[in-house]
Amino acid sequence: MNLTEYVSRLGARLAHLPTHTKVLLAFATSVLLVELAFRRFGPRSKAYARWTKGVEAVGAVWTAVLLSIVYLVSVGPVSVFMKLTRKDLLDRAAGSDPTFWKAHEPNPLGALAAARHQF
Amino acid sequence: MNVLGISCFYHDSAAALLRDGVVVAACQEERLSRKKHDQDFPARAVKxxxxxxxxxxxxxxxxxxYDKPLLKFERMLSTYIATFPRSFGSFRKAMPVWIKEKLWVPSIIRKELRPYKGPILFAEHHMSHAASCFFVSPFEEAAILTVDGVGEWATASFGVGKGNDITLFKEIRFPHSLGLLYSAFTYYLGFKVNSAEYKVMGLAPYGKPVHVDRIMKEIVHLNDDGSFKLNMKYFSYDYGLTMTNGAFSDFFGGPPRKPETWMTEREFDIAASIQKVCEEVVLRMARYIHEQTRLTRLCMAGGVALNCVANGRVIRETPFKELFVQPAAGDAGGSVGVAHYVYNTLGKQPRGPAWTHAYLGPEYDDAEIRGYLDGAGATYRVLSDADVVRETARLIADGNVIGWFQGRMEFGPRALGGRSILADPRDPKMRDTLNMKIKFREGFRPFAPSVLADKASEWFEIDCDSPYMLLVAQVREGKRCIPSVTHVDNSARLQTVTREASPLYYDLIGEFERLTGVPVVINTSFNVRGEPIVCTPHDAYLCFMRTNMDHLVLGHHLLEKKQQPPLREDVDWRTQYELD
Structure with a gap:
């Protein structure tokens, strides 16, 4: 497949996309092009600073939305399960143990091998 | 063999370079970035x-x-699960930082250290603390106690160091944390967490520890062996963006104090109480560790080891005969610790010499200083070493406040005569002058004395060295003619100065003694409130010109305020630093 054929196939595929997808794609492409243009022609301009601030604000909202979903979907069920099984990962229950010191477990990998890992 | 130690991404980022077991240089990023407690990757410090x-x-x-990021991440996820759904705010705030930065530590290090291709090794947080104090201590074998807010899971640990090896035996785990308990009270008293804990310690002597029994009964379940559990009903640091909650406020009869508002006896009493509790926990831990190890030497590190009142009691009231506290006991010291751990323990290399000082930061020679001063249009005199000592001592004795910038900058939170503001401790008004007109900080804050090491026990109730200003001792009864460094309970957080560690500073204090009969000067850090301690001649000159200091001694250059051209600034420096 040559380049012309590839581009025309891509164009045809895009033309068949639903309207809302086309709008989203056009919007994302525009944002990318504006960002690249600012970086190329006015990386220290006030307009770029304002643009960055605006985009970051939008990003913060989206991050919050996505993290909310991740929190509810991943943390929530595990937490419910832990509560049902009465397990407390933080060992918060008041106790009358003679000591609250816990043994320091050496890493089973050995000191040098363990140091190569972040865990 | 060159080993680079790095600590960052929590608070007080730092880098340390170890060559064949000797720390060549160590520096906190905040000193170079001018951002207090800077937590970013310490690119400037590494450079x-x-x-x-x-x-x-x-x-x-x-x-x-200096720590194990994935273990820390595991602790955070476990906490979010355990405190669902209240942890949402914390989750939302922390996750972007983890996803963007903290989970990619090796990649960040490789990127920042191009073309480095060697190994990147990770030590547990408390192992880094333990190594930071033991390997630079003068002890061949010693017990080790590390206590801080939290590392991965551990919040306190103890073990033994022998030769080039450290074994940690036991630990206390999150959320039960003495460091976080102290920080919770710091927050409740209206001070900045991870920054102003020392203010609570300074506030404590003004109050009475009337809440100790209540705290011990309801909030801290403390065993004889120093191990404890916190009643998490009173805290929100495990799930929220604050340290304490409504139950805590109810317990102490009111909401947290608003920062910068007046303090009353209530705040003094609360500070006194938590200080007492902290001391009690540390003392019991130390006694237990002695019982377990039967060793007479103790090394301490971790943020709680900066509590010099507790340290003073450890040396006076436990069976330990000798104590070494890492001068950068907080997270910055982790950079030194992990470098030593990699070199000594993992590399099985013999230990280098013990630290005798903490002057491990940048220094500037006279040519660099003169170049800067000439560029700034400053008026100065160049003095010989002997004249620097004579003139400065005379100026201090005459009641002047001096900015003192000599040699290499200190590593750790204390100014030890490298980047210090010096004044006469005999003047009863000097404390207020320094607090209000020089440092622009709260009036209750005490100042620390630097004393000639050979005169320390004559003036203070201490029979050991305190080279890093990490021990508190009482001023002797017949020597209470130094009111500006004597706290309300007649205590002082002193630095003992030896000629070996700091010859010029030692001679200066000696000359001051010759003039006044007092071998003690006020030594406070060269900065204003919220500002990191000055590092360069430029930082020092700016701080000198912005405050009411009378003279500045930069190497061999003496500057008098009155002779300087007015400072032209584009910004109001009072808004430059966030108050701590």
Whole structure:
């Protein structure tokens, strides 16, 4: 497949996309092009600073939305399960143990091998 | 062999370079970035330590990172699960930082240290603390106690160091944390967490520890062996963005104090109480560790080891005969610790000499200083070493406040005569003058004395050295003619100065003694409130010109305020630093 054929196939595929997808794609492409243009022609301009601030604000909202979903979907069920099984990962229950010191477990990998890992 | 130690991404980022077991340079990022408690990757500090060592990143043999990021991440996820759904706010705030930065530590290090291709090794947080104090201590074998807010899971640990090896025996785990308990009270008293804990310690002597029994009964379940559990009903640091909650406020009869508002007896009493509780926990831990190890020497590190009142009691009231506290006991010291751990323990290399000082930061020679002063249009006199000592001592004795900038900058939170503001401790008004007109900080804050080491026990109730200003002792009854460094309970957080560690500073205090009969000067850090301690001649000159200091001694250059041209600034420096 040559380049012309590839581009025309891509164009045809895009033309068949639903309207809302086309709008989203056009919007994302525009944002990318504006960002690249600012970086190329006015990386220290006030307009770029304002643009960055605006985009970051939008990003913060989206991050919050996505993290909310991740929190509810991943943390929530595990937490419910832990509560049902009465397990407390933080060992918060008041106790009358003679000591609250816990043994320091050496890493089973050995000191040098363990140091190569972040865990 | 060159090993670079790095600590960052929590607070007080730092880098340290170890060459054949000797720390060549160590520096906190905040001193170079001018951002207090800077937590970012210490790119400037790394650049500095490598430059000081005369090498590039490619010449490093190993890089050590001071904690285990994935274990810390596991602790955070466990906490979110355990405190669902209240942890949502914390989750939302922390996750972007983890996803963007903290989970990619090796990649970040590789990127920052191009073309370094060697190993990146990770030590547990408390192992880094333990190594930071033991390997630079003068002890061949010692018990080790580390206590801080939290590392991965551990919040306190103890063990034994022997030769080039450290074994940690036991630990206390999150959320039960003495450091976080103290920080919770710091927050409740209206001070900044991870920054102003020392203010609570300074506030404590003004109050009575009337809440100790209640705290011990309801909030801290303390065993004889120093182990404890916190009643998490009163805290929100495990799930929220604050340290304490409504139950805590109810317990102490009111909401947290608003920052910068008046303090009353209530705040003094609360500070006194938590200080007492903290001391009690540390004392019981130390006694237990002695019982377990039967050793007479103790090394301490971790943020709680900066509590010099507790340290003073450890040396006076436990069976330990000798105590070494890492001068950068907080997270910055982790960079030194992990470098030593990699070199000594993992590399099985013999130990280098013990630290005798903490002057491990940048220094500027006279040519650099003169170049800067000439560029700034400053008026100065150049003095010989002997004249620097004579003139400065005379100026201090005459009641002047002096900015003192000499040699290499200190590593750790204390100014020890490298980047210090010096004044006469005999003047009863000097404390207020320094607090209000020089440092622009709260009036209750005490000042610390530097004393000639050979005169320390004559003036203070202490029979050991305190070279890093990490011990508190009482001023002797017949010597209470130094009101500006004597706290309300007649205590002082002193630095003992030896000629070996700091010859010029030692001579200066000696000359001051010759003039006044007092071998003590006020030594406070060279900065204003919220500002990191000055590092460069430029930082020092700015701080000198912005405050009411009378003279500045930069190396061999003496500047008098009255002779300086007015400082032209584009910004109001009072808004430059966030109050701590």
């Amino acid at each position: 500095y330590v490598l430059k000081q060592g005369g090498i590039g990143p490619g010449d490093l043999d190993a890089v050590g990172f």
